[in-house]
Amino acid sequence: MSKPLLSVRDLNVRFHGERNASALNGVSFDLAEGEVLGLLGESGSGKSVTLRTLLKLHPPARTRMSGHIRVGDTDVMALQGRALEQYRGGMASMVFQDPGLAFDPLYTVGEQIVETILAHERIGADAARARALELMERVQIPQARRRLDAYPFEMSGGMRQRAMIALALACRPKLLLADEPTTALDATVQIQVLLLLRELQRELGMSVIFVTHDIGAAVEVSDRLAVMYGGRIVEEGSVADVVQRPAHPYTAGLLASTVVDVPRDQALPAIPGAPPDLAALPPGCAFAPRCAHASAQCREQVPALQAMEGDERHRAACWHALLQPAHA
Amino acid sequence: MSALEQSAVADRGGPAQPLLSVKGLQKHFPVRESGALPWVKKGPARKVHAVDGVDFAVAKGETLGIVGESGCGKSTTARLIARLIDADQGSLVFDGEGVAEFGGMALKDYRRNLQMVFQDSFASLNPRLTMEEAIAFGPRAHGLPAREASARARALLARVGLAPEQFGGRYAHELSGGQRQRVNIARALAFEPRLLILDEAVAALDKSVQxxxxxxxxxxxEERGLTYLFISHDLHVVRYFSDRVMVMYLGQVVEIGAVEAIYGAARHPYTSALLSAVPSMDPANRTQRSPLAGDPPNPIDPPAGCRFRDRCVHARAVCAEQAPRMLPLDAGGRHFARCHMNDLASGYASSAPAANPEAVQ
Incomplete structure (x- = not known):
């Protein structure tokens, strides 16, 4: 594999305050150029924290971070001031879950896109506006010229999310971070936005990290999936590997409890218990208290990601993986 | 048996009589024009057609799923049935008795027989009551002695899987979302109701907890012979959980039938579109095309004729001229749809195709 666009090594994030929480615990992954990684997990698993860390969006006073993040040749952890501003939105940009909150309600959508372009590039206001219009057309907003002068409240949810994507693409980022971009949308609108993201990614050749708790949405857009639990990646691999041959008991449980074809007269195979408390993670595997396969080793030692038989890139962090490890 | 349970309505009409029938339910909300500038002339008064003539019946012991996009009126329908808001028109008949009408059942008795569980588990619990108090509150308000109400609350907590000695004294913020929703279910059961309305009750929960x-x-x-109205936007869950499914669009029921009929042989184009908008779980077989373009339309002043026609691939001239009727599609009279394509008398077959910019071809 050629040099990845994004490489994350041993990322740790702890929040301090009334309660201390270990939100990320040694997260490492790579993202190739033009690749779409689906980051899957439940609330509190660390998926959104990972995205925000990639843009350094956490309040510095209450956050302790360690590890390495490299995007292209940029060392993100070392970025400060003007360089950080240029990196955010220029190299990497984010689509948030709620576009109603992400836009400033007092400015038109067009003004906000133009402002972003002018902040990053030395071009005239007219050229910036022409680019904004082109972006609005690209994300398939009908009557784009008129919508450029609309305020966010004048748009429907699906339209605002398209405008949010246009804003994120304004400076042609190499890395697009999408944080549950379709969760708040109706199913009929969600599929439109998913297809749009897939199309834009293909046309522009961006790398995308797509965070979601919805396995179906992740399968629709991703090349590769990483499953998070308790602030760690517990399994990663191609979409087909993870969805059809899960190696980690948590992934298997999550897939089983996502009702697709369970016969109606049968109880759902639910995972017992509740997601872990990030303020008091167990010393071993975070999933051990809910896991049917857990042993003494699981409760004492954190398993590392290791390759599974059949595909070197299919890796799981489990002492009792459901597939054979490649180097057993 | 306590006074509370005696006053609950026992089964009367037998299994053949529907537990609840809803007839001609209608609710229009007036649109408040902004009155900040008094000299600006106001336009004609407009209305949100939230629920516009909804009829259906729920049999005893069945689960009726209600699906549709946001703004289709599914939650308003639930609130009208629970009488949390008053309907403009329409009637409710609960096990053969008219609700809150002359000679019928008193509203207080009706409410005891019907309880609701909402999506937001935190907002539906009083933050200043412990879980035991929250569950015991309703029965006490209806006259059960405090000691009995507490005992019932503790038994219900245990039944929903929360140890009463551990959770009874906790407040809402000390519980996780899944635990809070269990408490809400326990609270709804405290009256021994016969009908439970679940309005997106599992939507906010993580998959493993859901x-x-x-x-x-x-x-x-199964244990208590309950009947459910199950409102959800998750079509997989509705398929698993419901016996019959009702599809709503812009304040109207467009199709209703057994779950197999709706998921296997839908007869309304909107139902088919809604079902094919569900993401595929198979990476080798991803969705290639969106079944519907655009957003759900605004329920303010919906189009005349068929309300779905602007987004429908099959729309023809007749769809704009005439509102389709709800028609039975099977001999058993269980599957109904509101579409001219199923109606030989509608003139659909001879009607010209409509120019339809928004429909995906």
Whole structure:
């Protein structure tokens, strides 16, 4: 594999305050150029924290971070001031879950896109506006010229999310971070936005990290999936590997409890218990208290990601993986 | 048996009589024009057609799923049935008795027989009551002595899988989302109701916890002979959980039928579109085309004729001229749809195709 666009090594994030929480615990992954990684997990698993860390969006006073993040040749952890501003939105940009909150309600959508372009590039206001219009057309907003002068409240949810994507693409980022971009949308609108993201990614050749708790949405857009639990990646691999041959008991449980074809007269195979408390993670595997396969080793030692038989890139962090490890 | 349970309505009409029938339910909300500038002339008064003539019946012991996009009126329908808001028109008949009408059932008795569980588990609990107090509150308000109400609350906590000695004294913020939703279910059961309205009750829960709560709801239904109205936007869950499914669009029921009929042989183009908008779980077979373009339309002043025609691939001239009727599609009279394509008398076959810019071809 050629040099990845994004490489994350041993990322740790702890929040301090009334309660201390270990939100990320040694997260490492790579993202190739033009690749779409689906980051899957439940609330509190660390998926959104990972995205925000990639843009350094956490309040510095209450956050302790360690590890390495490299995007292209940029060392993100070392970025400060003007360089950080240029990196955010220029190299990497984010689509948030709620576009109603992400836009400033007092400015038109067009003004906000133009402002972003002018902040990053030395071009005239007219050229910036022409680019904004082109972006609005690209994300398939009908009557784009008129919508450029609309305020966010004048748009429907699906339209605002398209405008949010246009804003994120304004400076042609190499890395697009999408944080549950379709969760708040109706199913009929969600599929439109998913297809749009897939199309834009293909046309522009961006790398995308797509965070979601919805396995179906992740399968629709991703090349590769990483499953998070308790602030760690517990399994990663191609979409087909993870969805059809899960190696980690948590992934298997999550897939089983996502009702697709369970016969109606049968109880759902639910995972017992509740997601872990990030303020008091167990010393071993975070999933051990809910896991049917857990042993003494699981409760004492954190398993590392290791390759599974059949595909070197299919890796799981489990002492009792459901597939054979490649180097057993 | 306590006074509370005696006053609950026992089964009267037998299994053949529907537990609840809803007839001609209608609710229009006036649109408040901004009155900040008094000299600006106001336009004609407009109305949100939230629920516009909804008829259906729920049989005893069945689960009726209600699906549709946001703004289709599914939650308003639930609130009208629970009488949390008053309907403009329409009637409710509960096990043969008219609700809150002359000679019928008193509203207080009706409400005791029907309880609701909402999506937001935190907002539906009083933050200043412990979980035991929250569950015991309703029965006490209806006259059960405090000691008995507490005992019932503790028994219900245990039944929904929360140890009373551990959770009874906790406040809402000390519980996780899944635990809070269990408490809400326990509270709804405190009256021994016969009908439970679940309005997106599992939507906010993580998948692994959602499965636990769905299993609990199934067990409780069997144990207590409950009837559910299950409102959800998750079509997989509705398929698993419901016996019959009702599809709503812009304040109207467009199709209703057994779950197999809706998922296997839908007869309304909107139902088919809605079902094919569900993401594929198979990476080798991803969705290639969106079944519907655009957003759900605004329920303010919906189009004349068929309300779905602007987004429908099959729309023809007749769809704009005439509102389609709800027609039975099977001999058993269980599957109904509101579409001219199923109506030989509508003139659909001879009608010209409509120019339809928004429909995906």
């Amino acid at each position: 499965a636990q709560v769905l299993n609990l709801l199934r067990e409780l239904k």
